[in-house]
Structures are given as structure tokens and as C-alpha cells.
Amino acid sequence: MRIALVYPPTSELDIKGYSLGLAYLCASLNKRHEVDVYNYNGKEFNKSIRLFLSSIKIKKPDLVGISFNSFNRQGAFKLLKQIKKIDKKIFVVLGGVHPATLYVQIFKYFYNDVDFIIQSEGEISLPMLCQALETGGELSLISGLVYKDKSGGIIANRVSNLVKNLDDLPLPDYSYVAEEIKQKEIGYLITSRGCPVNCERAYEFSGKNRGRS
Numbered sequence: 001m002r003i004a005l006v007y008p009p010t011s012e013l014d015i016k017g018y019s020l021g022l023a024y025l026c027a028s029l030n031k032r033h034e035v036d037v038y039n040y041n042g043k044e045f046n047k048s049i050r051l052f053l054s055s056i057k058i059k060k061p062d063l064v065g066i067s068f069n070s071f072n073r074q075g076a077f078k079l080l081k082q083i084k085k086i087d088k089k090i091f092v093v094l095g096g097v098h099p100a101t102l103y104v105q106i107f108k109y110f111y112n113d114v115d116f117i118i119q120s121e122g123e124i125s126l127p128m129l130c131q132a133l134e135t136g137g138e139l140s141l142i143s144g145l146v147y148k149d150k151s152g153g154i155i156a157n158r159v160s161n162l163v164k165n166l167d168d169l170p171l172p173d174y175s176y177v178a179e180e181i182k183q184k185e186i187g188y189l190i191t192s193r194g195c196p197v198n199c200e201r202a203y204e205f206s207g208k209n210r211g212r213s
């Protein structure tokens with residue numbers, strides 16, 4: 001599959017850096033798929049939106065994955081409103097803290113613009129979704145996947161498959177920010193998952209503490 005992963009810009013904060021989530025997703029997708037990454041973290045808002053959409057018009061990927069937190073949600077919403085207008089066959093998949101938590105609200109407002117949300121770690125679920133889309137596989141088996149049913153509602157699969165040992169994952173692929181890392185001589189690394197101060201998402205985790213080190 002040809003996949004475009006994008007981290008939208010924000011007009012709310014002056015932030016720099018890059019998403020570790022995308023680096024992990026790239027590593028887990030790279031072997032089987034052709035992945036382009038568009039990192040607009042800290043970049044100019046309107047210009048980034050324009051650049052991304054014109055790139056999608058030219059490249060017409062099979063799937064666009066948008067990764068976002070709450071502070072760059074406006075950028076994500078601008079992008080996701082346009083993708084199906086470019087080509088309605090492009091699958092639009094959302095992930096990251098904001099859509100993972102507020103998937104009901106997002107499907108309420110953007111039902112026709114979004115196909116899937118993954119409300120958990122993406123390294124296993126996103127490749128499984130790509131495979132299911134390629135082969136007509138079963139969506140109900142994909143951990144944390146939220147998708148539409150035929151009656152205009154949504155189905156949210158249980159998060160059944162959290163990564164137990166981070167060493168089982170391929171090392172994050174930073175090639176999309178190689179130049180930035182070289183220039184600044186700073187690279188991010190995270191050695192745990194979940195919230196470092198034992199925060200807990202209110203639901204979807206059946207009361208189990210997700211924080212672990």
C-alpha cells in the first residue's frame with residue numbers, strides 16, 4: 001500500500017520537534033508498504049496545509065494516516081475535511097492522543113471524512129488494518145480499531161493487544177527527521193509507554209492502569 005503519514009501543524013503553540021509515534025509507525029510499516037512522512041510540527045499553518053494537500057493531489061496514496069494531539073487538532077480537521085474531496089477512495093485513518101480519546105466526538109462531526117480511528121498503540125493495529133484493507137480481512141479482530149457500521153453508527157473494538165515488551169518492536173525509524181537530528185544534535189528517545197505520572201484514560205482500559213515503566 002502507498003501510505004502518507006502526517007503530523008499536522010498547529011497555530012496554537014510555538015512548538016518544535018517531531019513525533020516519536022510516527023517514527024514507531026514507520027518502522028512497523030516500512031517492510032511491507034511504501035510510506036511518506038509529512039512532519040509539520042512547528043511549521044507555518046496555512047502553508048503546511050496547502051503543501052500537504054497538493055502533495056496528496058499528486059501522489060494519491062491509498063491511505064492517509066493523521067497523527068495528532070489536541071494542540072494540533074485544528075490542522076488535522078482542516079486536512080481530513082479535504083482528503084476525500086481529492087479522492088474518495090483514499091482511506092483516512094486517525095491516531096494519537098486526541099482522536100484516541102475523543103473518537104465518539106470525531107465520528108459525530110466528521111463521519112463522512114474519516115474511515116478509521118485507532119485508539120491505542122499503532123505498531124500492530126495499523127499494519128493489521130492495512131492488511132485487512134488489502135485482503136478483505138476481518139476488522140473486528142483489530143485491537144482498538146474504531147470503524148463505521150452499516151447503520152451509520154460506530155463500532156469500537158476493545159483494546160486487546162498492548163505491547164508488553166517494547167524490545168519486541170522494531171527500533172523507531174527516524175529517517176523522516178534525519179536532517180533535523182543532525183543539525184540540532186538532539187534526538188528523542190522514550191523507554192516506557194503510558195503516562196509517566198500514572199495518569200489513566202477514563203475508559204477503554206477497563207480500569208487497568210496503563211502506566212508502566
Ligand code: B12
Binds near residue numbers: 015195
Ligand atoms: C514524551 C512526551 C513529550 C516529549 C517528546 C514529544 C515527541 N516529540 O514526541 C516532549 C517533552 C518534547 C513533549 C512536549 C510536548 N508535549 Co508531550 N508528551 C510526551 C508523552 C509523555 C509521551 C509521548 C510519546 O512519545 N509516546 C510514545 C509514542 C510512541 O506514542 P504516541 O506518539 O502516542 O504514538 C502512538 C499511538 O498514539 C499511535 N498513533 C499515533 N499517531 C498515530 C497515527 C495513526 C494513523 C495511527 C493509526 C496510530 C497513531 O501509535 C503510536 C505508536 O504506538 C505524552 C503522554 C503520553 N503518555 O502519551 C505527552 C503528551 C503527548 N504531551 C502533551 C503536550 C501538551 C505537550 C506540549 C504541547 C507541552 C508544551 N506546552 O509545550 C509539547 C508539544 C511537543 C510537540 N508536539 O512538539 C500532552 C498532549 C495532550 C493533548 N490532549 O494534546 C500529552 C498527552 C501529556 C498530557 N497528558 O497532557 N512531550
